[in-house]
Amino acid sequence: MPHGVLILAELMDGKLVPITQELVGAAQRLSAGPVSAMLIGSGVEAAASGITGVETVYVVDDPALAEYTNDAFTSAAEAVARQADPAVILLGQTNIGRDLAPALAYKLGTAVAMDTIGLEMTDGKLHTTRPAYGGNARAVNSFTASPAVATVRPKSQDPALGGSAGAVTKVAVDVSGSRTKLVERKVATAEGVRLEDANVVVSGGRGVGGPEGFETIEQLAHLLGGAVGASRAVADLGWRPVAEQVGLTGKVVSPDLYIAVAISGASQHMAGCAGSKNIIAINKDADANIFKAARFGIVGDYKAVMPALIEAVKKVKAEG
Numbered sequence: 459m460p461h462g463v464l465i466l467a468e469l470m471d472g473k474l475v476p477i478t479q480e481l482v483g484a485a486q487r488l489s490a491g492p493v494s495a496m497l498i499g500s501g502v503e504a505a506a507s508g509i510t511g512v513e514t515v516y517v518v519d520d521p522a523l524a525e526y527t528n529d530a531f532t533s534a535a536e537a538v539a540r541q542a543d544p545a546v547i548l549l550g551q552t553n554i555g556r557d558l559a560p561a562l563a564y565k566l567g568t569a570v571a572m573d574t575i576g577l578e579m580t581d582g583k584l585h586t587t588r589p590a591y592g593g594n595a596r597a598v599n600s601f602t603a604s605p606a607v608a609t610v611r612p613k614s615q616d617p618a619l620g621g622s623a624g625a626v627t628k629v630a631v632d633v634s635g636s637r638t639k640l641v642e643r644k645v646a647t648a649e650g651v652r653l654e655d656a657n658v659v660v661s662g663g664r665g666v667g668g669p670e671g672f673e674t675i676e677q678l679a680h681l682l683g684g685a686v687g688a689s690r691a692v693a694d695l696g697w698r699p700v701a702e703q704v705g706l707t708g709k710v711v712s713p714d715l716y717i718a719v720a721i722s723g724a725s726q727h728m729a730g731c732a733g734s735k736n737i738i739a740i741n742k743d744a745d746a747n748i749f750k751a752a753r754f755g756i757v758g759d760y761k762a763v764m765p766a767l768i769e770a771v772k773k774v775k776a777e778g
């Protein structure tokens with residue numbers, strides 16, 4: 459009888475990424491039995507002790523798993539899932555999670571719910587909530603298949619804090635038959651905090667008029683220890699890299715503070731930032747859609763507003 463919740467722990471540069479403890483938190487709140495984690499990669503066993511609040515950490519450690527490939531990781535995750543026999547499997551809605559979850563669900567002959575922001579368990583069945591229609595509606599899906607596989611949007615769940623590390627169980631999997639070879643990896647040069655992890659995001663839209671309009675946006679982001687984001691219009695125009703695009707076809711962010719500068723607030727943009735705890739909008743059009751979602755709004759030309767805002771932040775910081 460499937461029992462408990464299994465989560466995928468993810469590493470970046472050898473360190474556990476925040477989604478791991480968020481998944482543990484979500485798994486604990488489901489109260490569906492013991493929570494366990496799977497850690498897949500090469501030389502990853504040492505990281506197992508960083509996963510807290512779980513009973514068991516299943517480790518698949520193999521040089522062939524040094525780089526993520528769909529077929530090798532799916533084989534590894536499938537082997538762990540068959541051994542652990544959980545009722546629910548949670549992965550992050552990350553580059554790896556969104557690629558791996560559907561393949562894993564297929565191998566296990568079950569279904570998958572992607573990009574969930576809410577999870578609930580009643581009578582042994584998982585119900586997931588996810589944004590639909592560009593964030594304008596919520597879709598609730600109930601599982602009839604088992605195990606229930608779901609990906610969880612980063613920062614949508616409170617992380618599990620504390621608790622002890624799980625006991626390590628090694629799982630041997632033959633992944634030598636993997637047909638995928640990583641030919642080259644190109645690392646995008648990024649300065650400062652990652653957009654997805656930032657507590658503050660300052661985003662610019664087409665209304666800034668050109669790449670130079672991002673000067674004050676960068677300054678404000680830097681002052682607040684945050685990251686720069688952009689609308690798709692900006693990314694399409696080549697003013698900023700696509701990696702900074704926020705929205706339905708870009709990144710989903712849920713910072714404490716999202717400052718939208720000269721962004722109209724199209725539903726496809728809001729799909730990427732509606733989960734922010736506070737939105738401040740700066741727009742010269744008082745009827746712009748972004749003001750409907752904003753907690754604070756400044757109606758005005760960003761060229762006048764941004765320097766004033768930067769000065770105000772500097773002053774507050776100087777006062778300690």
Ligand SMILES: Cc1cc2nc3c(=O)[nH]c(=O)nc-3n(C[C@H](O)[C@H](O)[C@H](O)COP(=O)(O)OP(=O)(O)OC[C@H]3O[C@@H](n4cnc5c(N)ncnc54)[C@H](O)[C@@H]3O)c2cc1C
Pocket residue numbers: 662663664665666688689690691692703704705706707708709719720721722723724725726727730740741742743746758759760761
């Ligand atoms: C399938 C699909 C997927 C999409 N995915 C995304 C996505 O992931 N992310 C995304 O962002 N969009 C996405 N879009 C595009 C989306 O519909 C909008 O076209 C886009 O978000 C508009 O970008 P914007 O707000 O920067 O530009 P605009 O809509 O042109 O808005 C510019 C704003 O700047 C204001 N402004 C102008 N000058 C100033 C000034 N000097 N000072 C202050 N304010 C000023 C204007 O009043 C206006 O509100 C998608 C569209 C489709 C069809």
